Amino acid sequence: MPDKPVLLIVNNFHADTIAKLDARYQTHRLWMLSASEKRGLINQLEGKCEAAASASWICDEIVYGLGSLRVLACFGVGVDGVDFDRAGAAGIAVTNTPDVLNDAVADLAIALILATTRNIVNADRYVREGRWLRGPFPFGSSLADRTLGILGLGRIGSAIVHRAEPFGLRFAYHNRRPKDDISFPYFASARELAEHCDILLNMLPGGPQTLGMVDLEVLDALGPNGIFINVGRGSSVNESALVQALRRGLIAGAGLDVYASEPRVPAELLAMDNVVLLPHIGSATMETRAAMGKLVADNLDSWFSSGKLLTEVTGN
Numbered sequence: 056m057p058d059k060p061v062l063l064i065v066n067n068f069h070a071d072t073i074a075k076l077d078a079r080y081q082t083h084r085l086w087m088l089s090a091s092e093k094r095g096l097i098n099q100l101e102g103k104c105e106a107a108a109s110a111s112w113i114c115d116e117i118v119y120g121l122g123s124l125r126v127l128a129c130f131g132v133g134v135d136g137v138d139f140d141r142a143g144a145a146g147i148a149v150t151n152t153p154d155v156l157n158d159a160v161a162d163l164a165i166a167l168i169l170a171t172t173r174n175i176v177n178a179d180r181y182v183r184e185g186r187w188l189r190g191p192f193p194f195g196s197s198l199a200d201r202t203l204g205i206l207g208l209g210r211i212g213s214a215i216v217h218r219a220e221p222f223g224l225r226f227a228y229h230n231r232r233p234k235d236d237i238s239f240p241y242f243a244s245a246r247e248l249a250e251h252c253d254i255l256l257n258m259l260p261g262g263p264q265t266l267g268m269v270d271l272e273v274l275d276a277l278g279p280n281g282i283f284i285n286v287g288r289g290s291s292v293n294e295s296a297l298v299q300a301l302r303r304g305l306i307a308g309a310g311l312d313v314y315a316s317e318p319r320v321p322a323e324l325l326a327m328d329n330v331v332l333l334p335h336i337g338s339a340t341m342e343t344r345a346a347m348g349k350l351v352a353d354n355l356d357s358w359f360s361s362g363k364l365l366t367e368v369t370g371n
C-alpha cells in the first residue's frame with residue numbers, strides 16, 4: 056500500500072476534523088512546536104509535503120517558506136489570516152469553506168437583531184433579579200417597516216435578507232459595486248447606507264481593504280435610535296469609535312459577535328448594558344463546524360486524487 060500523503064496542520068482549528076485528517080494523511084502538528092522546532096520541521100518536510108490545513112482567520116507565516124507547498128486548505132470562509140501575496144508568489148493555492156456556514160451565521164445575525172431591538176438579555180436578568188415584581192420592563196422597538204442596512208451583501212448577507220423578509224423589514228446595502236440581481240437600494244458608501252437605515256449590519260470581510268471602515272462618521276450617520284450589529288470581522292470596525300458612539304448616545308445600541316482583538320473585548324463594552332456581546336459563535340453549531348471540516352478534507356482529497364480544488368479562493 057502506498058504511503059499516505061504528508062499533511063502539515065498549521066493550527067488547532069477543529070479537533071474532529073484534525074482527527075479525520077490524521078486517519079488519511081501523515082500529519083505534522085506545527086502549532087505544538089517551538090520556533091526552532093518549526094524551522095526544523097519545515098526543513099524536514101521540504102520536497103515531501105505539498106499540502107497544509109489551517110484556520111482561515113489565522114495562519115503561520117513559516118508555511119510560505121515551505122518550497123514544496125502547493126495547497127493551503129483553510130477552515131472558515133473569511134481568509135484574512137492568509138497572506139495572498141506571499142502564497143501567490145510561492146505558488147500556493149488556497150481554499151476556504153464558503154456557503155456551508157451561511158445558515159448558521161445568518162441565524163445568529165437574526166438572533167442579534169432580535170436581542171438588541173427587544174432587549175432580550177436585560178429582560179432575562181430583569182425576571183431573574185425579581186425586578187418584574189416591582190413593575191413592567193421598558194418597551195423595545197418593532198422591526199416592521201424599519202430598514203436593515205447590510206454592509207457587505209454577499210453569501211451570508213443574502214441568507215440574512217431571506218430570513219429577515221418575513222419580519223417586514225426593508226433592506227438596503229453597500230458593497231464596492233451594486234449587484235445586478237438585487238432590487239432594494241444600493242448606497243455608494245458605508246456612511247450613506249448608515250444614514251438611510253435603522254439597523255446597520257456589518258458582514259464585511261477582514262483584511263487591509265476594510266480595516267476600520269465602520270468609523271465614527273458612519274456610526275454618527277446611523278443616528279441616536281440606530282442599532283449596529285457586527286457578524287463580519289472585528290477589524291473592519293474602529294472599536295474605539297464604536298465605544299465613543301455608544302457612550303455619547305450617537306447610536307442606541309450594538310450586538311457584536313466579532314471584535315478587533317479576539318478574545319479580548321474592550322472593558323468599556325463589557326460595562327454597557329445596551330450592548331449584546333457574543334464570543335464569535337456565528338458558525339458554531341456542531342453541524343456547521345462538521346460541514347466546514349468536511350469541505351477542508353474534500354478539498355484536500357480532490358487535490359490529491361485529481362489535482363483539482365473545490366473551493367479555491369484568490370483573496371479577501
Ligand code: NAP
Pocket residue numbers: 132133134153154156160206207208209210211212229230231232233258259260261264265286287288312313335336337338339371
Ligand atoms: P462574501 O460572499 O464574499 O460577502 C462579502 C461581501 O462584502 C461581498 O459581497 C463584497 O461585495 C463585500 N465587500 C468586500 N470588500 C468590501 C469593501 N472593501 N467595501 C465594501 N464591500 C465589500 O462573504 P461571506 O461568505 O458572506 O462572508 C463575509 C464575512 O463574514 C467573512 O469574510 C468573514 O470575515 C465573516 N464571517 C463571520 C462569521 C462569524 O462567525 N461571525 C462566520 C463566517 C464568516 P463586493 O465584492 O461587490 O464589494
Ligand code: 8YV
Pocket residue numbers: 111112130131132133134156335336337338
Ligand atoms: C470561524 C469565521 O471559522 O468562517 C469564518 O470566517 O469567522 C468562522 O466561521 C469560526 O469562528 C472558527 O472559530
